[in-house]
Amino acid sequence: AINLSGLSIRDSDFHQYVVDLLGNIAFDCHKLCFEITETAAITNLSDATAFFDLMRKHGVRFALDDFGSGASSFSYLKSLPVDYLKIDGQFIRDLESNLIDQATVRCIRDVAKVTGQKTIAEFVETEAVETLLREIGVDYAQGFLRHRPVALDEIFDALPLTYR
Secondary structure (H helix, E strand, O other): OEEEOHHHHHOHHHHHHHHHHHHHOOOOHHHOEEEEEHHHHHHOHHHHHHHHHHHHOOOOEEEEEEEOOOOOHHHHOOOOOOOEEEEOHHHOOOOOOOHHHHHHHHHHHHHHHHHOOEEEEOOOOOHHHHHHHHHHOOOEEOOOOOOOOOOHHHHHHHOOHHHO
């Protein structure tokens, strides 16, 4: 997954750069997922939609990051062709003790299921939260529970030679 900024989404030169790059390298584009924050996508809705459509022709997937933080999040799902909804960490931090957060996560999961999208919970830091997310039906968890951030070089150094 690669995070994109709102500036990247608005930049037609960047769009062309990515198209050219994908055309010039031997890479399974289905393994590539661009993440864009909900706010950046909404602010640049026509540019985001155009970029999503362009990249989908190459098999690239998209995640709508920080989903649920915007005032009218669900209405934008009709316009944004994304594959994943990354549930904003503000709903995950106190998930065990906060019934409103639990209801919000269930709601996002239900909408994602209806629209054919997968869900990713951000900020998963405890086994108890991960277990609750699994019970709710969230597809993936992301956070310090399973891995702390490391430098990209450390990841590549840890890979077997056949994957480098």
